[in-house]
Amino acid sequence: MTATLSPCYRSPSGWNALLPAHSGTPLSGDMEADLIVVGAGYTGLAAARRWAELEPDASVLVLDALSLGEGNPGRNSGFLLEVAMAEDADASAVARLMECNQLLAKTMAELSALVADSGLPCDLVRRGTYRAAVSDAARKSLAGYRRFLDAAGLPYESLDRQALAARIGTRFYSEGLYSPDCHLAQPAALIRALAASLPENVQIREQACVDDLVRERSGWRMTAGGHQLRARQVILANNAFAKTLHSGAGRVVAMFTSAGITEPLSAPDLAALGSDENWGLLPAHRLGATLRRTQDGRLLVRTFHSYEQEEDPASLPDRLREYLNRRFPEVTLPEFVSVWSGAVGYTQGGGPHWGALDEGLWVSAGCNGGGVVKGTLFGRSLAERALGRETCDIDGLFGAARWLPPDPFRRIGYQLAAGWEARAGTMDALGETEGGAA
DSSP: OOOOSOSOOSSOOHHHHTSOOOOOOBOOSOEEEEEEEEOOSHHHHHHHHHHHHHOTTSOEEEEOSSSTTTSGGGTSOOEEESSOOGGGOOGGGHHHHHHHHHHHHHHHHHHHHHHHHHTOOOOOEEOOEEEEEOSHHHHHHHHHHHHHHHHHTOOOEEEEHHHHHHHHSOOOOSEEEEESOEEEOOHHHHHHHHHHTSOTTEEEEBSOOEEEEEEETTEEEEEETTEEEEEEEEEEOOGGGGGGTOGGGOSEEEEEEEEEEEOOOOHHHHHTTOSOSSEEEEESSTTSOEEEEOTTSOEEEEEEEEESSOOOGGGHHHHHHHHHHHHOTTSOOOOEEEEEEEEEEEEBTSOOEEEEEETTEEEEEOOTTOTTHHHHHHHHHHHHHHTTOOOOOHHHHHOOOBOOOOTTHHHHHHHHHHHHHHHHHHTTHHHHHHHSOO
16 A cells, blocks of 8 residues: 655654754665564554563564654653543543553653663653643533542642642633643653663664555565565554555544744743743643643743644744743743644544554554553553463553544544634633733
């Protein structure tokens, strides 16, 4: 099946641009392996690591379409959630979600240990996360998440407008909450650290964008950059791009979001941003804006949602600056050092597209915006499942992606749903900032 949606971007990753230049190993010839993992993200590296641990004599090859940290793993906002996402929260399913939380907490501990073993800095620290609301729809979502936290006995703090302003320096939101169960990191540095800790029988090849996948008698053959690659088994861990390689992986939509990160703020402006010097904020309503204040004094904003294509990079700086100005009108914002886009794999119903696609072909895609810890768990579990080992019940605990209609029906449905949700999530935001923030 020929690829039509490609993991290539019009702007470099802003997180990756802040790091020293990366010298990886590009794909330069034909290769064979026992296992090929397509996608050097959190899911793909976890699958490769677990396979190599369980089969120490096996050869494992991981392919990255770009360079390490330049793809989606280095384009997210750096949240490592240890508990269920707000969209997953259901007070009537506490037992199931508590089991999910236990698995996620264990996975987070494993990630922390791997980072420590790598010796590479990635600003990984347990700082918790804020969630905040401004619209009626967002307040309703926040109330539902609070009910789940109460039912599950998880700690949190409720915050009114004044408390949020004291902590993070904005009076834009009418209410919010703080949950301690989240780590923050520099995501491009994090993926580099995880790659550095892989077992010796795992190789990574970069600049290896796979453009077809064909079943053969002895396994699978693919091409990348004109080179032939063969393996007995293949794991597709390239999220929304998996569907370009196999029709069975078509239950995932690529939704592109856009982000910008500023130069460091001045000392007076940082003092105006509240008492918390390193924080992350997730919107209570899923089409709101994600915010970060980094430990080196930068602001990040991530917002906008477009169906399977990037926003025009030229239009992003002014639009992203407007989002920050609404939230921090008393701060003199520096220039953006980078603006970029990244694809998020979304599924109908919120469950992953996970499991077997064909003999010797496996997929884990669609983390729905919670891809670091959850994706790591899914990748590890998929390797165990593929090798016939005991593993957790991903389908039973996290659900499964539901069927999606083909385009153009899928596109039309997405545009209608996104338009309604955007209006519900932001329609009264300007009214509150202009008249209700006193």
